[in-house]
Amino acid sequence: MPFSDGARSGHHPGVRSAYEHVVRRNPDEPEFQQAVLEVLDSLSPALSRHSEYADQRILERLCEPERQVIFRVPWRDDQGNVHVNRGFRVEFNSALGPYKGGLRFHPSVNLGVIKFLGFEQIFKNALTGMSIGGGKGGSDFDPKGRSDNEIERFCQSFMTELHRHLGEHTDVPAGDIGVGGREIGYLFGQYRRLANRWEAGVITGKGLEWGGSRVRTEATGYGNVLFTQRMLERSGRSLDGRRVVVSGSGNVAIYSVEKAQQLGATVVACSDSGGYVVDEKGIDLDLLKQIKEVERARISEYAERRGDARYVEGGNVWDVPCDVALPSATQNELDAASARTLVRNGVLAVAEGANMPTTPEAVQVLREAGVLFAPGKAANAGGVATSVLEMRQNARRTSWSFEHAEAELAEVMTGIHDRCEEAAERYGAPGDYVLGANVAGFERVAGAMLAQGLI
Incomplete structure (x- = not known):
């Protein structure tokens, strides 16, 4: 490369x-x-x-990560068969604070993937302005098609090994792909059993009744859209009245749709691994949540229940013309050919809801065309920022209202945007959010490393 x-x-x-x-x-x-x-x-x-x-x-x-932990995760399925998966935790950099980053359960997980995610997390966390380092973890376990009992047994086995490396002042995981509220509950419950204490700040993304924060579910998607809105405003434009396409239909995608609609945009398409749907009237958010969050069904169900929508099996969601594109599925999903299609169709801005969803070649196409481009380490940092806000509430044994938590998120995202913008201008590249995000995050971490000696 x-x-x-x-x-x-x-x-x-x-x-x-x-x-x-x-x-x-x-x-x-x-x-x-x-x-x-x-x-x-x-x-x-x-x-x-x-x-x-x-x-x-x-x-x-x-x-070079400060620590890389690899371990086996044996578990038994509902038929009594024993399976062995591999677990990972890469504690990458703690110059700014305890390691912080999610856990991903997906067949594609390997050490290189976790290291890429952990490396990104260093700079993402630094951009928030909060005192957190960077880390990431997960397993090649596939939760799709598994029963609740199987997932519970897997999570308990996974945490039995991982717990010895965690602590609210050491390493604080959260959720990611394949790890939602259900999995966080099983993981936290096992941690409590093993640690013999209620250490709520050791894991984030918890349920509201037992230490979770309002807006945590929505935070990554909301934050991405708030960053996009700020980016457009600084160029004299707005999301209001814009046509938006979102890839994916998981947590980040769903709440990107929700916040974009709240700000006056029309979200016309979203996708999953099977294909994409186009709804020219605007995605019906309640129906999308029912299908994806409740039924855990395929996106094709949306078109079957929504008469005016159409489903394209195996298609490329970036073929749908839009003003704003929000890649929110997985890494390297938006390639150079798709970027050229977006440019031909008049896209104004692209903001990464997922981690590294745009290939380097695609980024170059977008930037050369003058498209506003927000890298994931800046645009999707709302999730980890709200995780830190959850830790803050846990430390005080308190809980904020939705409105207060959302206002805190909005303030953090504005700060991230402005740090990126200021750094880009300081280095003679106004409007270059890639350079701005990388340099602003790097300077903060590098300064801390120098101050603390040879670490």
């Missing part, structure tokens, strides 16, 4: 050296290499201005 051409083609030698070092040490981890390249590609201006970052080999230290 080469560095980008154009304005940042003159890379600081420390950047190339650090990337080559990562490739040598992690040869079979393409997702991790891609995530590292995407960040390093922006950092030459910062290294040129702050030679101490290069002298102290900050980049190489940043790209």
